[in-house]
Amino acid sequence: MSDEPVALVGISNAIVDVLCHVEPAFIKDLDAPPGSMTLIDRDQAIALYDKMGPSVESAGGSVANTVACFASLGGSAGYIGRVADDQLGRIFDHDMTSIGVETRLPPETRDAPTARCHVLITPDGERTMQTYLGACVEIASTDITSNTCGDARIVLLEGYVWDTPEGPQAMQQAVSIAKQANHQVALSLSDSFCVERHHAAFHALASGDADIIIGNEAEMTALFGVQDFAAASAAAQANGGLFVMTRSEKGSVLVRGDEVVNQAADRIEKVVDSTGAGDAYVAGFLYAYCRGDSLQAAARLGTQCAALAIQQVGARPKPADLASLG
Amino acid sequence: MSDEPVALVGISNAIVDVLCHVEPAFIKDLDAPPGSMTLIDRDQAIALYDKMGPSVESAGGSVANTVACFASLGGSAGYIGRVADDQLGRIFDHDMTSIGVETRLPPETRDAPTARCHVLITPDGERTMQTYLGACVEIASTDITSNTCGDARIVLLEGYVWDTPEGPQAMQQAVSIAKQANHQVALSLSDSFCVERHHAAFHALASGDADIIIGNEAEMTALFGVQDFAAASAAAQANGGLFVMTRSEKGSVLVRGDEVVNQAADRIEKVVDSTGAGDAYVAGFLYAYCRGDSLQAAARLGTQCAALAIQQVGARPKPADLASLG
Numbered sequence: 234m235s236d237e238p239v240a241l242v243g244i245s246n247a248i249v250d251v252l253c254h255v256e257p258a259f260i261k262d263l264d265a266p267p268g269s270m271t272l273i274d275r276d277q278a279i280a281l282y283d284k285m286g287p288s289v290e291s292a293g294g295s296v297a298n299t300v301a302c303f304a305s306l307g308g309s310a311g312y313i314g315r316v317a318d319d320q321l322g323r324i325f326d327h328d329m330t331s332i333g334v335e336t337r338l339p340p341e342t343r344d345a346p347t348a349r350c351h352v353l354i355t356p357d358g359e360r361t362m363q364t365y366l367g368a369c370v371e372i373a374s375t376d377i378t379s380n381t382c383g384d385a386r387i388v389l390l391e392g393y394v395w396d397t398p399e400g401p402q403a404m405q406q407a408v409s410i411a412k413q414a415n416h417q418v419a420l421s422l423s424d425s426f427c428v429e430r431h432h433a434a435f436h437a438l439a440s441g442d443a444d445i446i447i448g449n450e451a452e453m454t455a456l457f458g459v460q461d462f463a464a465a466s467a468a469a470q471a472n473g474g475l476f477v478m479t480r481s482e483k484g485s486v487l488v489r490g491d492e493v494v495n496q497a498a499d500r501i502e503k504v505v506d507s508t509g510a511g512d513a514y515v516a517g518f519l520y521a522y523c524r525g526d527s528l529q530a531a532a533r534l535g536t537q538c539a540a541l542a543i544q545q546v547g548a549r550p551k552p553a554d555l556a557s558l559g
Numbered sequence: 560m561s562d563e564p565v566a567l568v569g570i571s572n573a574i575v576d577v578l579c580h581v582e583p584a585f586i587k588d589l590d591a592p593p594g595s596m597t598l599i600d601r602d603q604a605i606a607l608y609d610k611m612g613p614s615v616e617s618a619g620g621s622v623a624n625t626v627a628c629f630a631s632l633g634g635s636a637g638y639i640g641r642v643a644d645d646q647l648g649r650i651f652d653h654d655m656t657s658i659g660v661e662t663r664l665p666p667e668t669r670d671a672p673t674a675r676c677h678v679l680i681t682p683d684g685e686r687t688m689q690t691y692l693g694a695c696v697e698i699a700s701t702d703i704t705s706n707t708c709g710d711a712r713i714v715l716l717e718g719y720v721w722d723t724p725e726g727p728q729a730m731q732q733a734v735s736i737a738k739q740a741n742h743q744v745a746l747s748l749s750d751s752f753c754v755e756r757h758h759a760a761f762h763a764l765a766s767g768d769a770d771i772i773i774g775n776e777a778e779m780t781a782l783f784g785v786q787d788f789a790a791a792s793a794a795a796q797a798n799g800g801l802f803v804m805t806r807s808e809k810g811s812v813l814v815r816g817d818e819v820v821n822q823a824a825d826r827i828e829k830v831v832d833s834t835g836a837g838d839a840y841v842a843g844f845l846y847a848y849c850r851g852d853s854l855q856a857a858a859r860l861g862t863q864c865a866a867l868a869i870q871q872v873g874a875r876p877k878p879a880d881l882a883s884l885g
Contacts, residue, residue, distance in 0.1 A: 254877050286878055287627065287654035290616040301613065320646040320672070328613035346646070546872045551580050552612055 238384040239309040239335065240523045243300035244377070244407055245391035246369040247314030248348045249321045250293030250548065252508075253285045255353045260361050267355070270362040270424050272396060278365035281351055290321070291547050292328040293350055296391035296421055298509045298548045302516030302538060304334045305552035306559030308523065311335040313381055317368040321347040332552050337381040341368040352508065360508060366397060373399045377406040379414075386416055387445070387519060390438075392423030395431040408442045421515065422448035428455040440472060445522075447477045447515055466493075475528075477518055477535075479511050485535065487528045496532035499540040509548025513538040520559060534558065565635040565661065566849045568711035569626035570703070570733055572695040572719050573640030574674045575647045576619035576874065578834075579611045581679045586687050593681070596688040596750050598722060604691035607677055616647070617873050618654035619676060622717035622747055624835045624874045628842030628864060630660045631878035632885030634849065637661040639707055643694040647673040658878050663707040667694040678834065686834060692723060699725045703732040705740075712742050713771070713845060716764075718749030721757040734768045747841065748774035754781040766798060771848075773803045773841055792819075801854075803844055803861075805837050811861065813854045822858035825866040835874025840865040846885060860884065 257267075263281075265271050273281065292301075297314060304310045312329055316322030318340035325347060329336050348367040352360050372394065382388050388411045394400040411418045420435065420443040422428050428435055428448075435456060439446045446469075450462050453476070457468035462478075466486060469476035475489040480498075487494040517538030521531035537558050541550035583593075589607075591597050599607065618627075623640060630636045638655055642648030644666035651673060655662050674693040678686050698720065708714050714737045720726040737744045746761065746769040748754050754761055754774075761782060765772045772795075776788050779802070783794035788804075792812060795802035801815040806824075813820040843864030847857035863884050867876035 254879065256879070282653060283657075285653075286657050287618065287875060288650070289873060290650060292613065324614070324616060327608060327611075331609075331612050547615060549613060553580065553582070 238386065239311045240385070241300065241303050241308060241387050241389060241519060242311040242313060242337070242382045242385035243296040243389040243391070244313040244382065244394060244404065245294055245296035246348060246366060246393050246397070247297055247316045247325055248294035248350045248364065248369070249325055250291050250352050251282070251288045251349050252291070252352045252354065253288040255286070255355060257355050260353060260355060263361070263363070265361055265363065267361050268359050269426055270364060273363050273365050275365060275367075278349065278351070278363075281363055285351065285353075290324070292325045293509075293548050295393065295423060295512050296389055297329070298512035299389065299421070299515045299519070300334055301329060301332060301549050302513050302555055303520055304332045305550070305555035306516060306520045306538070307556060308520045308559070309333075311337050311382070311385060313337050313376060315341050315368045315371045315376075317345060317347045318342050319346050321349065322368070338376055341371045343368070343371060345370065358504070358507065370397045372397055372403050374402045374406045377403050377410065379410055382407055383410050383414055385411070386523060387419050388416060389419045389421060389519070391421050392427045392431065392435065395434060396427070401434060408438070412442060417444040418442055419445035419447060419519070422446070422452035422456060425451035425455040428452050432456070439474065443474065445475045445477060449479045449481070449511060453478050477515065479514055485514065485532055487532050489528065492528065494528045494532055496529070496536055499536055501540060501543050504543050506546045507543055510539040510542045512548060513542035513550060517558070564710040564712065565637045566711070567626065567629050567634060567713050567715060567845060568637040568639060568663070568708045569622040569715040569717070570639040570708065570720060570730065571620050571622035571717035572674060572692060572723070573623055573642045573651055574620035574676045574690065574695070575651055576617050576678050577608070577614045577675050578617070578678045578680065579614040581612070581681060583681050586679060586681060589687070589689070591687055591689065593687050594685050595752055596690060599689050599691050601691060601693075604675065604677070604689070607689055611677065611679075616650070617875075618651045619835075619874050621719065621749060621838050622715055623655070624838035625715065625747070625841045625845070626660055627655060627658060627875050628839045628881055629846055630658045631876070631881035632842060632846045632864070633882065634846045634885070635659075637663050637708070637711060639663050639702060641667050641694045641697045641702075643671060643673045644668050645672050647675065648694070664702055667697045669694070669697060671696065684830070684833065696723045698723055698729050700728045700732045703729050703736065705736055708733055709736050709740055711737070712849060713745055714742060715745045715747060715845070717747050718753045718757065718761065721760060722753070727760060734764070738768060743770040744768055745771035745773060745845070748772070748778035748782060751777035751781040754778050758782075765800065769800065771801045771803060775805045775807070775837060779804050803841065805840055811840065811858055813858050815854065818854065820854045820858055822855070822862055825862055827866060827869050830869050832872045833869055836865040836868045838874060839868035839876060843884070
């Protein structure tokens with residue numbers, strides 16, 4: 234870690250995406266809800282890959298995407314996540330460091346390979362994800378120190394990390410360090426099934442130490458145990474924290490107590506690939522928020538970043554395109 | 560190898576593409592002709608990757624792309640090329656076998672990693688390639704036997720293989736096996752600089768044992784040592800063999816002695832990525848040619864495959880899209 238403080242440190246599962254086009258029957262055979270993220274083990278990953286067709290590989294992971302976009306916008310960023318010391322791990326690390334992100338954990342040299350998320354894309358554009366966590370499961374409380382995340386003005390926690398054995402303790406450690414330093418804690422809810430798996434922990438954080446809570450409609454309704462967006466929005470207002478709620482083509486809503494900001498989505502002529510749109514939105518939002526923009530301006534920059542992500546293949550817009558927005 | 564004969568076996572450098580968007584200044588600093596393919600060594604590859612931004616990885620290689628598309632169209636195909644026993648090698652192998660290609664060499668377990676081609680894409684869409692051959696250089700004459708390529712009705716040789724130490728002998732061995740079995744030999748010229756590097760060998764093959772010679776305008780003019788396409792076309796006619804000449808947006812021309820077939824390119828509303836268009840064309844052409852279609856019909860199928868390749872990112876069109884053409 235350099236002596237310079239950074240604006241953002243993300244803590245998340247470090248994952249390489251393996252993107253493959255499949256027919257709907259393929260998803261049905263998996264018995265996975267279309268659009269969901271399911272965790273699979275090593276043997277399941279091998280069996281799944283054997284059944285899959287040709288793929289394209291790229292560094293991914295939700296909060297890792299956000300951190301990468303944040304850096305491309307011009308923000309100073311650090312990253313905490315475990316890859317293995319293998320080719321995919323080196324690719325993941327390269328794609329972070331090459332845009333200026335400080336990766337703060339060395340590669341893991343134990344048995345498990347770098348994590349991969351098999352992203353199965355059906356002809357309607359829906360993505361069903363099967364994730365083998367590999368080296369991600371090695372993240373431990375001892376990885377989270379004042380050296381690795383103490384300098385971040387915002388520590389961004391990924392909900393998915395609660396799926397790893399020591400993830401919950403590690404995240405608690407990150408919260409403690411941030412609070413001691415009077416820094417902010419942001420929580421990305423990851424996906425609605427993840428919210429259900431770790432509801433008590435997320436709800437406690439949202440009601441307590443988290444300053445910013447980020448999620449889409451399904452994640453917010455799961456968090457508050459309500460039926461629709463209006464109810465989730467009301468619950469968020471009652472909570473009092475800053476809630477960043479993305480709604481795909483319906484735009485986004487930010488609430489902070491009585492303050493409510495509505496931001497329309499950009500009109501996109503052709504949606505090429507919606508992968509990573511939410512992650513890019515969060516990057517734009519946090520970048521503007523860190524430099525002191527209004528919530529409305531921050532929502533606007535998030536929207537522009539999401540629009541870039543949607544009009545290209547893959548989760549992370551070109552650094553040069555983001556740089557022109559930052 | 561199964562006992563069933565296959566229609567096509569391709570012999571080529573087995574390469575994983577590492578695709579990255581760069582500014583024109585990046586290419587200038589490399590001192591590489593824009594649009595060229597340059598061979599680099601391991602240290603150069605490491606230094607280059609350190610300078611590059613985030614990338615996307617996918618199985619590539621010119622003739623390997625052709626073999627993959629041929630199989631997706633419904634053709635029976637085998638493949639001979641060396642990958643290492645590493646993650647990128649397993650990805651390459653998976654992307655072949657998952658669409659039914661029989662890969663006929665085991666992964667190499669010596670020191671060199673799987674080859675990678677750094678594809679540097681400038682904003683005008685031009686691709687400059689820097690290739691580290693890695694495990695490809697291990698290909699040897701002993702790899703080319705009646706078991707690995709004796710069953711192929713067409714053996715497709717990639718010009719780039721002449722860049723490897725034992726490549727020229729290995730390719731000569733493949734020619735001998737094909738000729739003994741009364742099978743056909745096709746030669747893909749790879750690129751005009753490659754033609755210049757191995758001009759004597761390519762010219763001898765084109766004038767002798769090769770039944771089908773495949774290349775674009777620049778490659779054909781380099782082969783015949785002439786200034787323009789009209790002269791190359793005349794030289795091809797005088798040669799008497801079957802020449803498949805691709806001309807990008809100008810379509811393609813096939814000549815076999817007096818027989819000349821002109822095929823217009825499809826009108827493409829938006830060129831997304833021209834990577835692999837020529838490789839896909841060759842797959843469509845060979846697939847139709849193998850099943851006994853006319854040259855015109857074969858040129859037509861080649862054109863349709865190229866159009867698919869152009870309208871998506873990456874070198875290999877979706878197997879499902881190709882299957883609907885085959």
